[in-house]
Amino acid sequence: MIHTRVCEILDIRYPILQGGMAWVATAELAAAVSNAGGLGIIGAGNAPGEVVEKEIIKARQLTGKPFGVNVMLLSPFVDQVMEVIIKHRVSVVTTGAGNPGKYIGDLKRISAKIIPVVPSVALAKRMQAMGVDALIAEGTEAGGHIGELTTMCLLPQVADAVEIPVIAAGGIADGRGLVAALALGAQGAQIGTRFVCSEECTVHQNYKNALINAKDRDAIVSGRSTGHPVRCLKNKLTREFEALEKAGMSLEEMEKLGAGKLREAVVEGNIATGSVMAGQITGMIKDIKTVDSIIEQLLKEAQEVLGKTNRILGR
Numbered sequence: 328m329i330h331t332r333v334c335e336i337l338d339i340r341y342p343i344l345q346g347g348m349a350w351v352a353t354a355e356l357a358a359a360v361s362n363a364g365g366l367g368i369i370g371a372g373n374a375p376g377e378v379v380e381k382e383i384i385k386a387r388q389l390t391g392k393p394f395g396v397n398v399m400l401l402s403p404f405v406d407q408v409m410e411v412i413i414k415h416r417v418s419v420v421t422t423g424a425g426n427p428g429k430y431i432g433d434l435k436r437i438s439a440k441i442i443p444v445v446p447s448v449a450l451a452k453r454m455q456a457m458g459v460d461a462l463i464a465e466g467t468e469a470g471g472h473i474g475e476l477t478t479m480c481l482l483p484q485v486a487d488a489v490e491i492p493v494i495a496a497g498g499i500a501d502g503r504g505l506v507a508a509l510a511l512g513a514q515g516a517q518i519g520t521r522f523v524c525s526e527e528c529t530v531h532q533n534y535k536n537a538l539i540n541a542k543d544r545d546a547i548v549s550g551r552s553t554g555h556p557v558r559c560l561k562n563k564l565t566r567e568f569e570a571l572e573k574a575g576m577s578l579e580e581m582e583k584l585g586a587g588k589l590r591e592a593v594v595e596g597n598i599a600t601g602s603v604m605a606g607q608i609t610g611m612i613k614d615i616k617t618v619d620s621i622i623e624q625l626l627k628e629a630q631e632v633l634g635k636t637n638r639i640l641g642r
């Protein structure tokens with residue numbers, strides 16, 4: 328059985344976190360992951376406080392296990408979302424797309440575990456000094472808003488630089504990925520794209536099918552020049568972005584074009600003109616299964632990989 332400090336800190340059975348994906352990580356998905364022994368996470372994304380509050384209440388009805396909320400720090404509603412998290416005493420808060428420093432004091436007062444995503448060693452050290460409980464080192468293989476470094480390079484450097492537990496993210500969808508993450512110094516893995524292709528995930532069927540049909544090089548990056556690169560499946564929208572980026576479109580104009588596009592893909596199933604955020608590992612995902620069976624198979628594979636490694640080593 329794979330059991331780490333992350334299991335202890337978060338009071339979960341397996342060191343598997345579900346990515347707090349905007350629009351995608353609803354109460355239904357989060358509760359399913361928590362019920363299966365991992366940590367489910369509601370993605371607040373750009374939603375107002377009242378919407379996040381409803382999801383928290385729904386998740387509490389669907390599971391008695393701990394779950395988290397991911398706060399997307401670029402959202403205009405961050406303060407409202409934090410207020411709701413504090414009101415409902417959410418036990419785990421992950422953050423993305425920025426520095427959560429100014430919220431740490433308030434979150435500590437409700438004894439929430441704080442786990443920021445860090446794309447660099449410098450931010451990892453700063454976050455440890457501010458008293459966070461663990462870190463998520465997310466490589467550029469991930470879907471959505473991404474950093475520069477790969478999981479393979481970021482993770483061991485972050486793990487060497489801090490004492491608090493590090494959770495790997497970006498490019499992990501099976502047992503091999505989990506074992507690789509542990510080998511590189513992680514004490515757990517955060518998984519996003521694989522859980523999108525689960526029965527409990529509420530995204531439009533077209534979105535799931537797009538991920539299943541995607542090949543290894545289909546999850547590409549748009550908007551590098553804007554300073555907010557985003558990884559999505561190649562489609563009409565990404566081609567439009569590419570043309571406009573080449574033409575020197577401003578950040579404001581790019582943001583205007585991108586507004587509402589994730590919802591369009593996730594809710595309406597418009598995968599040609601919507602933003603189909605997905606990680607590079609999407610090429611490996613070929614089926615839709617229950618969250619339970621995804622986790623069960625992942626752990627079985629991880630045990631097999633560890634057994635194989637031991638045989639190679641003659642143990």
Ligand code: TUI
Binds near residue numbers: 399471474589604
């Ligand atoms: O946040 C994510 N992934 C996301 S957020 C999102 S919603 C969105 N939609 C449209 C445009 C932008 C966002 C979709 N996917 N992952 C975690 C993550 N955090 N990746 C990178 C970072 C990050 C970047 C810079 C974390 C901290 C950071 O700090 C900069 C600083 O202030 O030092």
